[in-house]
Amino acid sequence: MMLIKNSLLSILFMFSVSAVADDRLDVDPWEGFNRAMFSFNDTVDRYALKPAAQGYKAVTPDIIETGVSNFFGNLSDVGSTLNSALQLKGEDAGQSLARVVFNTTIGLGGIIDVATPMGLPEHNEDFGQTLGYWGVETGPYLVLPLLGPSNIRDGLGLIPDSMVDPVGEVDPIRTRNQLYGLRIIDTRANLLAAEELLTGDRYTAMRDAYLQRREFLVNDGKVASFDQDQF
Amino acid sequence: MKKSIIALAVAGALTAPMVAQADATLYGSLRVQIADADGSDLDIQDNTSRIGIKATSELFSGATAIAHFETYANTESGSFGTPNKGRLAYVGATGDFGTVLVGRQWLPAYLWTVGKTDIMAAANTETTHSYGTGGRQGNAAAYISPDLSGLQLAVAAVARKAPGVDAGGDTGADVDATHLAATYSVAGFGVALSTLQYKGTVDENINSLGLSYSAGDAYVALSVEDDEVNRNGADNVIILAGSYALGNTKLLASITDFGDDASNVDGGKRYIAEVQQKLGKQAFVFANYIEANGKAEDATNAVDTFAVGYNVSF
Numbered sequence A: 001m002m003l004i005k006n007s008l009l010s011i012l013f014m015f016s017v018s019a020v021a022d023d024r025l026d027v028d029p030w031e032g033f034n035r036a037m038f039s040f041n042d043t044v045d046r047y048a049l050k051p052a053a054q055g056y057k058a059v060t061p062d063i064i065e066t067g068v069s070n071f072f073g074n075l076s077d078v079g080s081t082l083n084s085a086l087q088l089k090g091e092d093a094g095q096s097l098a099r100v101v102f103n104t105t106i107g108l109g110g111i112i113d114v115a116t117p118m119g120l121p122e123h124n125e126d127f128g129q130t131l132g133y134w135g136v137e138t139g140p141y142l143v144l145p146l147l148g149p150s151n152i153r154d155g156l157g158l159i160p161d162s163m164v165d166p167v168g169e170v171d172p173i174r175t176r177n178q179l180y181g182l183r184i185i186d187t188r189a190n191l192l193a194a195e196e197l198l199t200g201d202r203y204t205a206m207r208d209a210y211l212q213r214r215e216f217l218v219n220d221g222k223v224a225s226f227d228q229d230q231f
Numbered sequence B: 001m002k003k004s005i006i007a008l009a010v011a012g013a014l015t016a017p018m019v020a021q022a023d024a025t026l027y028g029s030l031r032v033q034i035a036d037a038d039g040s041d042l043d044i045q046d047n048t049s050r051i052g053i054k055a056t057s058e059l060f061s062g063a064t065a066i067a068h069f070e071t072y073a074n075t076e077s078g079s080f081g082t083p084n085k086g087r088l089a090y091v092g093a094t095g096d097f098g099t100v101l102v103g104r105q106w107l108p109a110y111l112w113t114v115g116k117t118d119i120m121a122a123a124n125t126e127t128t129h130s131y132g133t134g135g136r137q138g139n140a141a142a143y144i145s146p147d148l149s150g151l152q153l154a155v156a157a158v159a160r161k162a163p164g165v166d167a168g169g170d171t172g173a174d175v176d177a178t179h180l181a182a183t184y185s186v187a188g189f190g191v192a193l194s195t196l197q198y199k200g201t202v203d204e205n206i207n208s209l210g211l212s213y214s215a216g217d218a219y220v221a222l223s224v225e226d227d228e229v230n231r232n233g234a235d236n237v238i239i240l241a242g243s244y245a246l247g248n249t250k251l252l253a254s255i256t257d258f259g260d261d262a263s264n265v266d267g268g269k270r271y272i273a274e275v276q277q278k279l280g281k282q283a284f285v286f287a288n289y290i291e292a293n294g295k296a297e298d299a300t301n302a303v304d305t306f307a308v309g310y311n312v313s314f
Helices: A002-027 A031-059 A062-086 A090-105 A127-133 A152-163 A173-195 A202-218 B002-020 B108-117 B294-298
Strands: A141-144 A148-151 B024-037 B043-046 B050-058 B064-072 B088-095 B098-106 B136-144 B151-158 B176-186 B189-199 B205-215 B218-227 B237-246 B249-257 B269-280 B283-292 B305-313
Touching: A031 A141, A031 A173, A031 A202, A062 A090, A062 A127, A062 A173, A090 B237, A090 B249, A090 B269, A090 B283, A127 A152, A127 A202, A141 A152, A141 A202, A148 A152, A148 A202, B064 B098, B088 B136, B098 B108, B108 B136, B108 B151, B108 B176, B108 B189, B108 B205, B108 B218, B108 B237, B269 B294
Parallel strands: none
Antiparallel strands: A141 A148, B024 B043, B024 B050, B024 B305, B050 B064, B064 B088, B088 B098, B098 B136, B136 B151, B151 B176, B176 B189, B189 B205, B205 B218, B218 B237, B237 B249, B249 B269, B269 B283, B283 B305
16 A cells, blocks of 8 residues: 555656656756856856946945936836837836936936835836737747846847837947946846845756746736646 | 813914804915026026915805905015916805806906816916916906806906006007807817907907817817917917826826918927826926927927926915
8 A cells, every 4th residue: 555655656756847847848948058158147247247246336335326226227217118008008108207207307317216205106117028918928048148037038129128228329339338337237236135045056046036027027916827726 | 170271262262263264265386397498597487376365155145255366476586476467356256147256367268268278287388378368357247157057158348447458568548358158068078169359459359269078087178269369360379288197197298389470470389298296185296398399489489498397285
């Protein structure tokens, strides 16, 4: 009797392991390439980005850091306005537009986020989410060089996102590049705390975190399906 | 015991004047904006702030007596009004028969027609309409009918002993006017017609039409004004305006076609976009942008302007 029970458990375990492996294959069929690219990005991050971000955090007063983050957040609200409209979210589009207007004017060019306390919540929308809203599948998981975790859908979405990025309109080019650089450091600095949460295989942890985060954003925080039997 | 007596005395002293003033309401709206107009310096300016008192009292007949006074409260100078100019000062009565008002008042010529498209918070968007000759009128008596299943009619007369009107540059004697207006509204749709006919030295009319439709949070309106008093021989001014409320956020936009002037010179077009954000029941901020095309600028009908303002009412 005991033997039969153990055999059944073994079979069940084998099926469950096989299902996990299949799921992984479904979302990450290019794992070999992605791991290589992840390793490259990780090296760049370890020797360049992370030290720069740590240095930036160390020497910059918190109030300046907040101002810089607010400034770039205000610029990203431009894309959120457009993408909310493309997702037929009229209220979100209006609120994002109002955020840009008030943060740019009363908020001194976006350095101060006056919109949030005024009752205008931030709506983080990009073109990848817009494609997701209209039913475009994510496609395989993809680690982009320097840009990091993505997928086919979101990777393609970066092209229109860059076209509506106000930083791209800055002239002269030197100032534009300085802004790009500052934004990268600001983004990386904001991820330093989150990085502490990654444990085990960093590649797998980052991939799963990215996929869950994107699903969360596309569904606006709503769980698409919940299977109680899994618990 | 002594404390109770003192408390009663204080309460009595406070209550007596409150009872006496129970039918009067002090209200106001202080409005300041920062405006950057093309060709002008940045200006922190007043945005038509006003303070007023409204009072009502019962008449023996069962009707209600009305008294209303409102004047400018200039946030630049800190003074009331502007020289020789206030806003409203009238008395009247209202009841089943309708409303009769005498004194300086809003005429339906503005309220029912062009007022439908005057929806922006920035006062410098209100340049198409002469408030002096077609809006608030002193020396006026008006009768406004009760609501007759959505229809309201108005008749008014402006009778001045003194010469001249508030604006327009005419200073001749005996500048009087008669006014007829009608408005009808049903199921969110509204239509209004008005004619304001000046007699005497100024022998011209101001005719206007207003259409509006509101459905839920959306509002759209069209006004057409033929102002022969201030724009004699010129085309009608046409304004299309709309707004959409998203909770505490409201988006507004309008297009103005100034038409040709009396010399057949195109007065150009003006585009306005505004966003308002309520900060509370009585306070909101707004940002407004006016884009005037070249012809509108040449004709001095409009100028590119960006303004951010803050309104607090009470």
